[in-house]
Amino acid sequence: MVMTRHKLRPRVLNTGQQSQSNNYFYRLVTSQRFLAIVGLSFLVLILFPLAKTYSQRKLVEQEINEVKKEISDFESKNQELKEMINYLQSDQSLEEQARLNLNLKKPGETVVIINEKKIAAGTVSASDETNDSSNLKKWWYYFFD
Secondary structure (H helix, E strand, O other), rough: OOOOOOOOOOOOOOOOOOOOOOOOOHOOOOOOHHEEEEHHHHHHHHHHHHHHHHHHHHHHHHHHHHHHHHHHHHHHHHHHHHHHHHHHHHHHHHHHHHHHHHHHOOOOOOOOOOOOOOOOOHHHHHHHOOOOOHHHHHHHHHHOO
């Protein structure tokens, strides 16, 4: 007896159709290229919404940080205003305002007022002397006399 090797083929229950290895759709679905394309498309479909969500989250975090900064600025301004209110309600502030605005003084003090006079140098004399002269002479006297 001679032994020959036969390839064992699995039994396929076929009702008169082509075998699966010859079917175009079966070969397409089982090819590695097709599976890679399908996998990449699913990956892209998942990554786009994920990237959009990530960018929206960054924008929200940025807005939150800006609002926190504004809150800290308002709190510091609020603290400054409270200190100003406390100062303005103090006796020292009332005394300063009375001295400056109402010209009040304490008993025993003397108040001295100094008036400053502003003198415009050379404008009166030059204009009186040169009323009849030309414009060029007026400018000459204005700048050089």
